[in-house]
Amino acid sequence: MSLSQFKNIGFKPSFTLLWVMCVSLHIFTVRMLGFSLEISVIDALIFYCIISGDCWLISRSLNYYLPEGGKFYVIIGWSFTLAVISNIFIYFISPLLNIGDGDAYRQYLASSFFIKLAFSFLLIGWVSLICAFWYNKQEEERLEERRRESEKLNKEAELASLREKLQPHFLFNSLNSISSLTFSQPEQARKMIQQLSDFLRGTIKKDDQLTSLSQEIQHLQLYLDIEKVRFGSRLNTSINCPCEVEELYVPNMILQPIVENAIKFGLYNTLGEIEISVRCVLENDLLVIETRNPFDPENCPPKKGLGFGLENVKRRLSLLYNRNNLLKTDTDNNIFITRIFIPL
Structure with missing residues (x-):
């Protein structure tokens, strides 16, 4: 199992900054449509909490199973499926929270459904591809480390074999000399x-x-x-x-x-x-x-x-x-x- 890129110190600030920017842009956009700050913040939090969960889920999945042979279309398919399920869930769950004017908010959800779907697909797909490249890189490093370790062991074995061959070679010569000196x-x-x-x-x-x-x-x-x-x-x-x-x-x-x-x-x-x-x-x-x-x-x-x-x-x-x-x-x-x- 590979180390998740979310635990990488250099990745955390970039990921957090991106998410803050996306949430801020979402709040600003909803505000421009005439909704209050409270509604805009709640809508953004619902959307990005669910999308963050999708990103975490696909990251963990890729940690245990990574498509072989560069089959990134499989990852894209996963990302699109998650985006569709998540946006359908948001579309039906958000009105149940009684956020602001129900009719206006439902109309906003309907008109923005495909925009949110496309945006969430891009976000999940982007995170998925980063995870795939990250885990693939770690796997290649592990394989390279095992290859180097194998070469090292083979080299040590060959060196030991070469040294062992030297000793009998010299020993036979010496014993022959001792044999010739025994009587004379x-x-x-x-x-x-x-x-x-x-x-x-x-x-x-x-x-x-x-x-x-x-x-x-x-x-x-x-x-x-x-x-x-x-x-x-x-x-x-x-x-x-x-x-x-x-x-x-x-x-x-x-x-x-x-x-x-x-x-x-x-x-x-x-x-x-x-x-x-x-x-x-x-x-x-x-x-x-x-x-x-x-x-x-x-x-x-x-x-x-x-x-x-x-x-x-x-x-x-x-x-x-x-x-x-x-x-x-x-x-x-x-x-x-x-x-x-x-x-x-």
Whole structure:
């Protein structure tokens, strides 16, 4: 059920002013026909009290039932029917009140019947159409609100799904590494299990979509500690995150898949040492996080698309910020560059 426009603060003064003007005009017209002020006022009050009741009735009716598909001719039909019934009622009830000279007043009622009918039809029709547009507008707003709520729930569900896909992807890789270290380096395997436990515990606690950059960097460092157990001195990292950007908010676990991608294409096809760098800077109204890693163009030929990790990041950024240009990749000689842009 919609909120009646008669309860709208902005509508009340306009409606009241219109009614006062109509009543005043009615009294003035009847006075010009030679009737006393008392008769003119009583006649006006009878007419407009009944018409006001008609307007209230049709307003309440439209509140519960609004013709679909813009069938305003139905509302016009209702308005005309109410106007006819009301004027017939006024025509027969007014003489029973013994207002002034009975014969003169009856003659006035007869001669003004069709004029009052037309005027009351216009008034009731005008109010009916306003009510119809008002309730229709409120219904459209409710539908739009439900649509936005539905989109929000779908977006949250997809974001949660994307995050859940990231965890098994990383977990499988880590468990494979632990398995390979169990016999050759059992101490390293135990250390990696503890680090993996700390990492996953932090991941489970992160239910919010956004977190501060400093917390995200700490979470990334836990991941890098695990990877350094796997790769030893071959993996070197540098993270440059100025103090002024540490408290800015970024999506949860947005850096881990990017760095995992950098390790995959930087280390898997080489036996030497590499360095992966992460740099955070402010550019206009954007927080730019740039990741650089070396790659061998012969062993890692260009592929179509971004791969699972980067596609996941790109989709999450698109859902959170409604933009599709927040992740970009580039190459500079044998350096692969990934940039993400976080709107502030």
